[in-house]
Amino acid sequence: MKVLVVGGGGREHTLVWKLNQSPRVTKVYCAPGNAGISREAEVVPIDVTDIKALVDFAVSEGIGLTCAGPELPLTLGIVDAFEAAGLRIFGASKAAAEIEGSKVFTKDLLAKYNIPSGTYQVFDDAGAARAYLKEIGAPIVVKADGLAAGKGAIVCQTIEEAEEAVRLCMDERAFGDAGDTIVIEEFLEGEEASFLAFSDGKTVLPMATSQDHKPIFDGDKGPNTGGMGAYSPAPVVTPALFDQAMNEIMIPTVQAMAAEGRPYKGVLYAGLMIKDGKARVLEFNARFGDPEAQPLFMRLDGDLVEIMEAVIDERLDEITLDWQDDATICVVMASGGYPGDYEKGKVITGIDEADALPDVKVFHAGTAEKDGKIVTSGGRVLGVTARGKDIPQAIERAYEACALIKWDGAQYRTDIGAKAIKFLK
Numbered sequence: 001m002k003v004l005v006v007g008g009g010g011r012e013h014t015l016v017w018k019l020n021q022s023p024r025v026t027k028v029y030c031a032p033g034n035a036g037i038s039r040e041a042e043v044v045p046i047d048v049t050d051i052k053a054l055v056d057f058a059v060s061e062g063i064g065l066t067c068a069g070p071e072l073p074l075t076l077g078i079v080d081a082f083e084a085a086g087l088r089i090f091g092a093s094k095a096a097a098e099i100e101g102s103k104v105f106t107k108d109l110l111a112k113y114n115i116p117s118g119t120y121q122v123f124d125d126a127g128a129a130r131a132y133l134k135e136i137g138a139p140i141v142v143k144a145d146g147l148a149a150g151k152g153a154i155v156c157q158t159i160e161e162a163e164e165a166v167r168l169c170m171d172e173r174a175f176g177d178a179g180d181t182i183v184i185e186e187f188l189e190g191e192e193a194s195f196l197a198f199s200d201g202k203t204v205l206p207m208a209t210s211q212d213h214k215p216i217f218d219g220d221k222g223p224n225t226g227g228m229g230a231y232s233p234a235p236v237v238t239p240a241l242f243d244q245a246m247n248e249i250m251i252p253t254v255q256a257m258a259a260e261g262r263p264y265k266g267v268l269y270a271g272l273m274i275k276d277g278k279a280r281v282l283e284f285n286a287r288f289g290d291p292e293a294q295p296l297f298m299r300l301d302g303d304l305v306e307i308m309e310a311v312i313d314e315r316l317d318e319i320t321l322d323w324q325d326d327a328t329i330c331v332v333m334a335s336g337g338y339p340g341d342y343e344k345g346k347v348i349t350g351i352d353e354a355d356a357l358p359d360v361k362v363f364h365a366g367t368a369e370k371d372g373k374i375v376t377s378g379g380r381v382l383g384v385t386a387r388g389k390d391i392p393q394a395i396e397r398a399y400e401a402c403a404l405i406k407w408d409g410a411q412y413r414t415d416i417g418a419k420a421i422k423f424l425k
């Protein structure tokens with residue numbers, strides 16, 4: 001079977017790597033891919049938003065299974081368009097992907113079905129938003145309703161910061177239409193974890209636990225990024241918390257989506273805030289996490305094609321997921337300046353040496369090939385992923401590999417996975 005992965009980041013490199021291991025896959029294509037992906041798949045220069053060109057390509061190549069990595073094509077309706085053309089595709093429909101595409105939709109859904117999350121108010125008028133801020137005070141979180149490339153949630157410690165966030169969204173329109181409506185949400189304290197599950201609309205099949213590191217600097221300092229590193233398993237998600245997340249959040253959400261006439265098929269990813277042994281929802285994503293996919297797929301045994309087909313055919317109840325006992329960790333190496341402005345085109349050295357280390361795989365995110373050399377082409381550049389018998393050993397191996405990789409301005413956090421250690425003592 002020929003398969004197509006849509007996207008070109010670290011998550012998509014991981015999907016290409018995992019799908020290539022399936023005995024049923026004869027060839028993997030990736031649109032648009034990156035320099036690392038081009039060594040393992042045939043890359044096709046089609047943008048993730050050009051749904052029509054992707055459909056045409058899949059029809060003409062006889063693609064048997066497509067998987068869309070990022071949220072944007074899902075919210076644009078790639079799944080609906082592929083299905084209308086008689087193609088098989090894994091992912092959330094346009095109506096289901098609204099769970100990531102609109103914060104207002106999701107907060108209203110959670111409230112309607114009593115799924116634990118922070119209190120909130122919705123505004124489409126800046127004056128009313130400011131008056132509410134004065135009444136309720138800080139800390140508080142201001143969120144653009146629509147997709148904003150991971151930058152639309154602004155955590156504000158003071159009223160001044162919150163007013164600035166409202167100005168940015170609604171007056172300056174920094175996120176375009178996405179910020180014309182905003183959610184002002186209760187600030188939730190605690191420790192975050194990522195909870196991912198496959199869903200076929202009826203059965204919810206949870207993945208192993210994982211944790212991301214959103215802020216750019218060590219100790220969770222500095223602005224939020226797309227994610228600077230992740231590991232699995234995440235001991236903050238105890239067995240009791242896992243059960244609570246399934247019973248109070250994941251299963252009720254899939255049931256709620258069905259009741260709303262938006263059957264949820266694909267990956268449901270809940271960003272959780274955990275405090276006093278209880279999880280509440282910060283947000284939902286309609287796709288695999290990036291970088292959570294890297295450590296998760298490194299631990300997952302079995303054939304990803306089988307799992308994706310079971311989702312499409314609504315027989316997920318027949319599937320079990322087998323996770324290796326090992327721990328895995330992904331350290332993201334990023335361009336200097338990220339998540340702000342950064343330069344591109346820096347020559348990267350040491351990738352092959354790092355990749356050659358046992359139990360290490362370097363997944364590419366923002367890389368391109370130029371004159372036979374691999375150069376930086378994005379904010380998050382590489383996901384250096386390692387396996388160990390436990391978290392400390394996985395951490396040691398990942399950082400040994402990172403130390404071999406160099407380019408002008410490269411930055412990475414040195415404390416990925418450190419949060420797990422306190423639970424292991």
Ligand code: AMP
Binds near residue numbers: 152154155224271282
């Ligand atoms: P989101 O785009 O909703 O996932 O938010 C991005 C990040 O902002 C989250 O991973 C949290 O670190 C933070 N955040 C979002 N909502 C809240 C909240 N209600 N309370 C505290 N932190 C939040």
Ligand code: GLY
Binds near residue numbers: 212226227288289292
């Ligand atoms: N790692 C965060 C995300 O994928 O949204």
